[in-house]
């Protein structure tokens with residue numbers, strides 16, 4: 001059986017949980033306590049030399065890291081990864097966009113905000129202001145990209161939507177208003193409906209080692 005090395009508050013892990021669920025693929029989940037250093041142990045670094053979750057371990061012990069690489073692997077041959085080479089490349093375009101403009105920007109700001117680190121560490125504010133500018137640029141790009149289509153690649157949900165939605169739909173956690181991005185907000189509703197219930201976003205406060213305060 002597949003094993004997902006995961007950390008529940010991670011939206012990178014969430015992406016993989018969603019696709020495994022939509023594909024109805026059985027898997028076992030192994031929690032990696034990242035704030036206690038579990039992702040930096042010798043054993044874990046053999047699975048992913050970078051020391052980060054999610055990692056998908058196959059039946060034969062081989063492992064795949066990087067959330068979007070895992071999505072691509074799992075979606076092969078399914079409706080979530082187009083077979084047409086142009087559409088597939090468009091999907092890749094958004095997966096790369098997500099890794100450069102969304103995850104390290106909105107995802108990181110969200111982490112610093114929700115775990116209270118930003119508030120406690122004023123020296124970070126300048127850097128994070130730059131991140132905020134980049135986050136707004138990412139939302140504006142999504143607004144333009146979604147002006148004329150239901151999903152990022154045409155009319156159906158693909159892994160590009162799952163990946164981009166994971167952190168971008170939580171932009172309000174970083175105090176960004178979505179009011180200026182109506183096409184993006186409407187797409188968020190469509191993705192939420194297409195995915196269906198059963199994939200909660202877990203708070204960092206679930207993990208006593210995350211530094212997140214319960215009231216945040």
Ligand SMILES: N[C@@H](CCC(=O)N[C@@H](CS)C(=O)NCC(=O)O)C(=O)O
Nearest residue numbers: 010012034039051052053054066067
């Ligand atoms: N680009 C990677 C990012 C993975 C990542 O940053 N994972 C975080 C959790 S969201 C992690 O495991 N951090 C632990 C660490 O860096 O020690 C992906 O998309 O999978």
